[in-house]
Amino acid sequence: MRLATVATPAGSTAAVWQNDAWRALPAPDLSSLLASGADWGVGDALPDAVPVLPLPRPGKVICCGLNYGDHIAETGRETPTHPTLFAKYADTLIGPHDDIVLPAGLEVDWEAELAVVVGATLRNATAAEAEQAIAGYTVANDISVRDWQRRTLQWFQGKAWDATTPIGPVLVTPDDLDPTAGVEVVCRVNGVERQRGDTKTLVFDSAALLAYISTFTVLRPGDVVLTGTPGGVGMGMTPPTYLRDGDVVETEIASIGTLTNTVRFTH
Amino acid sequence: MRLATVATPAGSTAAVWQNDAWRALPAPDLSSLLASGADWGVGDALPDAVPVLPLPRPGKVICCGLNYGDHIAETGRETPTHPTLFAKYADTLIGPHDDIVLPAGLEVDWEAELAVVVGATLRNATAAEAEQAIAGYTVANDISVRDWQRRTLQWFQGKAWDATTPIGPVLVTPDDLDPTAGVEVVCRVNGVERQRGDTKTLVFDSAALLAYISTFTVLRPGDVVLTGTPGGVGMGMTPPTYLRDGDVVETEIASIGTLTNTVRFTH
Numbered sequence: 001m002r003l004a005t006v007a008t009p010a011g012s013t014a015a016v017w018q019n020d021a022w023r024a025l026p027a028p029d030l031s032s033l034l035a036s037g038a039d040w041g042v043g044d045a046l047p048d049a050v051p052v053l054p055l056p057r058p059g060k061v062i063c064c065g066l067n068y069g070d071h072i073a074e075t076g077r078e079t080p081t082h083p084t085l086f087a088k089y090a091d092t093l094i095g096p097h098d099d100i101v102l103p104a105g106l107e108v109d110w111e112a113e114l115a116v117v118v119g120a121t122l123r124n125a126t127a128a129e130a131e132q133a134i135a136g137y138t139v140a141n142d143i144s145v146r147d148w149q150r151r152t153l154q155w156f157q158g159k160a161w162d163a164t165t166p167i168g169p170v171l172v173t174p175d176d177l178d179p180t181a182g183v184e185v186v187c188r189v190n191g192v193e194r195q196r197g198d199t200k201t202l203v204f205d206s207a208a209l210l211a212y213i214s215t216f217t218v219l220r221p222g223d224v225v226l227t228g229t230p231g232g233v234g235m236g237m238t239p240p241t242y243l244r245d246g247d248v249v250e251t252e253i254a255s256i257g258t259l260t261n262t263v264r265f266t267h
Numbered sequence: 268m269r270l271a272t273v274a275t276p277a278g279s280t281a282a283v284w285q286n287d288a289w290r291a292l293p294a295p296d297l298s299s300l301l302a303s304g305a306d307w308g309v310g311d312a313l314p315d316a317v318p319v320l321p322l323p324r325p326g327k328v329i330c331c332g333l334n335y336g337d338h339i340a341e342t343g344r345e346t347p348t349h350p351t352l353f354a355k356y357a358d359t360l361i362g363p364h365d366d367i368v369l370p371a372g373l374e375v376d377w378e379a380e381l382a383v384v385v386g387a388t389l390r391n392a393t394a395a396e397a398e399q400a401i402a403g404y405t406v407a408n409d410i411s412v413r414d415w416q417r418r419t420l421q422w423f424q425g426k427a428w429d430a431t432t433p434i435g436p437v438l439v440t441p442d443d444l445d446p447t448a449g450v451e452v453v454c455r456v457n458g459v460e461r462q463r464g465d466t467k468t469l470v471f472d473s474a475a476l477l478a479y480i481s482t483f484t485v486l487r488p489g490d491v492v493l494t495g496t497p498g499g500v501g502m503g504m505t506p507p508t509y510l511r512d513g514d515v516v517e518t519e520i521a522s523i524g525t526l527t528n529t530v531r532f533t534h
Contacts, residue, residue, distance in 0.1 A: 059356070060356060062423075065419075065421070080419065081418075082418040082419055082424075083419070084419035084420060084421050085419070085421060085423050085424050086353075086354075086421045086423050087353075087354040087355075087356070087423055087427070088354075089326070089327060089354070089484060091484055091485060092484075123429075145483070148483065151348075151349040152332075152347065152349055152350070152351035152352070153332075153351060153420070154332070154351050154352060154353045154421065154422060155421060156329075156352050156353050156354055156423075157349075157352050157483060160354070160483055160484050161483040161484065162390075162483065162484050162485055216412070216415070216424060216427055216428040216429065217356060217358055217359075217427050217428065217429050218358060218429055
């Protein structure tokens with residue numbers, strides 16, 4: 001099943017893809033739909049529906065760093081025994097085709113990621129319980145301001161710039177997608193492939209991350225966890241290469257969809 | 268002016284201290300009051316009013332590390348040129364007399380702090396603009412799970428345990444308190460003083476922190492920034508000393524009030 005928040009000429013709504021059309025679900029967006037927990041009556045087909053930011057206001061957006069075997073090897077580190085976690089706010093999120101708008105002069109980098117969306121309340125969950133609570137998977141790019149990320153020991157200030165994290169275009173439910181079996185996460189900049197990783201090499205898979213996080217904080221329907229990025233970020237290139245004004249970043253998981261976002265620097 | 272969220276026999280309400288009594292303000296709590304922005308009509312005196320968690324649902328709780336001159340010197344570091352920032356969620360917050368409940372076996376430490384509460388929307392603010400947007404000051408203890416904090420490079424997982432960060436008991440408005448002129452932040456454990464720092468030694472004062480944060484993310488009324496802790500945490504003792512079941516943590520800024528919280532370990 002493919003779910004989305006779609007814009008239509010009559011306004012935005014949660015929607016499900018059935019019989020070659022987006023059909024209305026009874027909520028204004030997927031954040032509301034997942035929080036409602038109600039049975040979802042499927043409405044009529046929606047003409048001219050376009051997926052937009054699927055989850056406009058998750059209470060928590062938690063990110064995992066250093067989670068792909070190849071990226072860890074590339075940085076010369078050992079396989080971690082615990083996930084490296086940091087937080088973002090919902091204000092960071094933008095839709096699948098929105099511009100990434102930032103002041104000029106920053107070192108702006110890409111990080112293509114699989115994101116897992118929580119479907120039920122989780123606290124002190126086992127991995128098996130966490131797996132049952134997954135609402136679905138989507139694509140994200142944890143666009144990072146590297147110079148601010150490196151200013152101090154804590155990455156937060158390089159990761160929490162408002163309106164810089166594209167996510168979407170749709171949410172694919174677990175009955176239709178199993179990232180532990182392997183899906184490829186790809187990033188292209190101006191059409192040139194920069195990252196390609198397989199989620200089957202994740203040190204901590206989606207269920208493991210949700211269970212671990214739920215040890216210290218409650219996860220609720222609509223919360224989002226970004227599962228980390230594979231090797232190939234701009235910071236790791238020789239010389240380090242960052243995004244320029246007008247660059248087009250494509251972030252793709254073939255079985256979910258592609259984010260296409262243009263970088264716009266303000267002066 | 269002293270503001271609080273108070274519990275009364277008739278329910279909770281925002282309140283202001285006037286003529287030796289808490290008097291009702293037209294909102295269920297200070298989060299709602301600050302978000303409303305409306306003129307505050309002061310109601311009748313409230314008998315048996317007791318301050319509780321003042322801000323039940325800030326959108327953002329952002330913390331600054333390494334901000335007191337003495338604490339920085341103690342760790343052998345240089346004076347930082349940028350504030351070290353990390354995020355918590357509203358789920359971490361508890362009231363001024365609530366128990367700190369955690370599973371047994373963790374290395375639980377104290378961090379007494381001055382907290383600044385945002386009163387107006389801020390983005391790309393100057394320090395002067397940020398100063399005008401301060402709703403007030405309160406007391407917090409950034410109780411930290413050190414073993415989890417040290418598991419990875421990012422502190423978040425040691426700082427984001429639900430219901431472990433006491434805050435309150437009241438909010439003192441800037442016309443009645445100027446931390447840049449110096450207020451002492453004190454922590455006692457079972458009556459023994461462990462921390463005492465003066466906010467005039469802060470490397471980044473409240474307005475500087477709000478302005479810096481507003482460079483990358485919007486701050487809204489009711490958001491909270493913890494300004495860092497002075498020297499004297501348990502992790503820095505010889506040998507390192509952590510909280511035990513039944514320990515009483517008192518966190519005090521004399522001109523604001525005292526948090527008194529008992530540690531309770533579950534098994």
